Amino acid sequence: MSIDWEDIKARHRIEDVMEGRGFKLRRSGTGFLCKCPLHGEQKGESFSIDTKKQLWKCFGKCQCGGDVIKLVMELEEVGAVEAAEILEGRRLMDDPPGTQRIPRAPRERPQAAAEILCMRELPHIPKLYAGEVRHWKALAELRKLPHHAGVDLAVRNGVVRFCLAYEKPAWAVLDVTEPCNVQVRRMDGGLWFERAKVMGIKHNWARWPVGLTVAMRSPQAEIVLVEGTGDFIAAYHAAADGHTGGIPVAMFGASNPIHDGALVLMEGRKVHIIEQHDEAGALATERWREQLVEVGCDVRVSKVPTEGQDLNDHLSAGRDMGAIFGQETTNTNQQRQHHEP
Ligand SMILES: [Zn+2]
Structure with missing residues (x-):
């Protein structure tokens, strides 16, 4: 099956995803600013949301940005399909044979898991x-x-x-x-x-x-x-x-x-x-x-x-x-x- 990316993006707004995860947004012009959750920002608000274009960007340490799919990919450290599945709250694709899914971890950002997050990760439990x-x-x-x-x-x-x-x-x-x-x-x-x-x-x-x-x-x-x-x-x-x-x-x-x-x-x-x-x-x-x-x-x-x-x-x-x-x-x-x- 194919995934209708535009449809998913249209139904999930970046500001809602952020607020749903407990990030405090501050209105600024036509968009929002907040502490960047991706680099565990302590001071300042480098994370900017353009509500009209539905794009986000971290102007601080990350220097990256994108749409709502990319946001969930970064927040959850998953691929695009899994990000879409998280947004939709359901499975969209079958796993290839021989792989095993494990339960989602609660987020441990930013400090405690930093040591482990910096490593390359295997996509799934290998055989x-x-x-x-x-x-x-x-x-x-x-x-x-x-x-x-x-x-x-x-x-x-x-x-x-x-x-x-x-x-x-x-x-x-x-x-x-x-x-x-x-x-x-x-x-x-x-x-x-x-x-x-x-x-x-x-x-x-x-x-x-x-x-x-x-x-x-x-x-x-x-x-x-x-x-x-x-x-x-x-x-x-x-x-x-x-x-x-x-x-x-x-x-x-x-x-x-x-x-x-x-x-x-x-x-x-x-x-x-x-x-x-x-x-x-x-x-x-x-x-x-x-x-x-x-x-x-x-x-x-x-x-x-x-x-x-x-x-x-x-x-x-x-x-x-x-x-x-x-x-x-x-x-x-x-x-x-x-x-x-
Ligand atoms: Zn950042």
């Missing part, structure tokens, strides 16, 4: 595979782990998958059921587009902790909260080796607070934060602990002993895991129960 022993081995080797039992456990629990992303073999960290935050890294350890080690999927909920689906299957178990894909795998390694009976859950980006929706699900849980030994790690702990305590969690914190190191560094350097998780060795069978049904 994901559980892989086989050679994939698990390769990932363990990439992370400099002594064996691949932790990767195996993560795959069985449905939080690690393998895929092809931009024609590169890659591994993904996500909750396979209810995925709303998917982080993809290259199997060769390289950067995406010479910029980022980790690439988020379009519409990611950047603040959503990955692994929560697994943790929710075992309400009594402690949650081992770490930051980043590397420490997530390292925490799984520690679990497989019996250093913790807890279930690894990862936030991505030390500056991200935990998503409110996830906090509700974590209410009253025991949480063990594994803090990376740097300034960002300390700030993340402070932020997350405050949020978790507020929903009645029983929180303890262990800081990686060596300055500048994270859990993965500590582990791959062959250092004592008891220093982080305590000496007690828990029954690994408990971990095995966290398989996907």
Whole structure:
């Protein structure tokens, strides 16, 4: 089917779309001015709307503009078809086979998600595979782990998958059921587009902790909260080796607070934060602990002993895991129960 772009544009006015999203418009001449939502403008009003021509432009940092479709594309970081679907509130096109849509994220502009938004994004969740022993081995080797039992456990629990992303073999960290935050890294350890080690999927909920689906299957178990894909795998390694009976859950980006929706699900849980030994790690702990305590969690914190190191560094350097998780060795069978049904 074809989309009648002119018809859609005629039925959705830029000023209505802006006001509908809570942006305060100030009348100026025949149009409106407001703070530019695209670059998170604090001072000034660089965003101008020509109501007659139905065009907008940011005369500040963005130096770009367009019609109402382009506006929604920029606001939501989507393609033209999806922008039209958002305006119409319904599906206009079928997805190509093999793609999977994930729920829309609430907007996290401008500051918190800036780090993640600056990366190139995959258009959809790529086709994901559980892989086989050679994939698990390769990932363990990439992370400099002594064996691949932790990767195996993560795959069985449905939080690690393998895929092809931009024609590169890659591994993904996500909750396979209810995925709303998917982080993809290259199997060769390289950067995406010479910029980022980790690439988020379009519409990611950047603040959503990955692994929560697994943790929710075992309400009594402690949650081992770490930051980043590397420490997530390292925490799984520690679990497989019996250093913790807890279930690894990862936030991505030390500056991200935990998503409110996830906090509700974590209410009253025991949480063990594994803090990376740097300034960002300390700030993340402070932020997350405050949020978790507020929903009645029983929180303890262990800081990686060596300055500048994270859990993965500590582990791959062959250092004592008891220093982080305590000496007690828990029954690994408990971990095995966290398989996907
Ligand atoms: Zn702007």
